[in-house]
Amino acid sequence: MKKNTYEKRTKIANDAMNYIYKYIDTDINIDDLSIELNISKFHLHRIFKDEFGKNIYESIKSIRLQKASNLLITNKYSTITDIANMTGYSSQTSFLRAFKERFIMTPKMWKSGGYKEYSNKIVEKILNPNNLIDKNIDFSKIEPSIVKMPELKAYYIRHQGYDISIKKTWQKLQTWIYTNDLKDYKQMALHHDNPIITPLEECQYIAMIVLENENGSLENLSLPTLNIPKGIYAKFSLRGKYGDVIKLIQWVYHTWLIESGYETTTNPSYTIYYKNHFLSSDEEFILDYYLPIKYV
DSSP states (O other): OOHHHHHHHHHHHHHHHHHHHHTTTSOOOHHHHHHHTTSOHHHHHHHHHHHHSSOHHHHHHHHHHHHHHHHHHHOTTOOHHHHHHHTTOSOHHHHHHHHHHHHSSOHHHIIIIIHHHHHHHHHHTTOOTTOOOOTTOOOTTOOOEEEEEOOEEEEEEEEESSSTTHHHHHHHHHHHHHHTTOOSEEEEEEESSOTTTSOGGGOEEEEEEEESOOOSOOSOOOSOEEEEOOEEEEEEEEEEETTHHHHHHHHIIIIIHHHHSEEEOSSOEEEEEEEOTTTSTTOEEEEEEEEEEEEO
């Protein structure tokens, strides 16, 4: 595939995903989306499936239900009908059916504590090979800061699944860094899916590089780019080893967020690595985790 064709295809796929996140609380019309992107529906569906591994309708459904699962436990005064409306469902009946199919329980059961049991089963699967993860790690002493982040342009490689194989993707990205002799950059990860409620093999993890200064030319421009949305984020700082991150995410969503008075948005969360455990020889990380929030 020619380089300019590849760039156009990845831009279309990313623009489509950004559109879905932006309008997830509405009845998204694929005809309107294809007109906005100036592409036929046929080609839009094919490009999206090639890039993300699932079709547009599956992605819309997944994002709706991820948002609903968070709203059910953070919006204490919202009814089931309210949450169905906030996540783009035309009726409570269709929402109830979709939710039960996805989470094997009703929204009421989920809200009453079922979410803890569900996420615990997923988190247990990410134990590292030596079982060195500290199951009793205490996050309660972490004091997040509320920050306003600008839009960021990132070069990226997409990875399907949330497991130790992410290391291979980071090694490829590091090769690209060495090829271009880059010095000033941030290593980041974008989480399109919430790994504590999405089966790990289905999670979209995106390994990214954000350049501090993009003056001058890069020798190898084979990587596509995407824009990370600007917004208000709660920033959590942590150091640890593989497996600790997903425990942090679980605590952030299921403890801190519930008690905070904030609500998460449909923007994806992301991580900035100061030390990347997928690349460091001691497999330790130092990072900031950014959760998109709004005051309610």
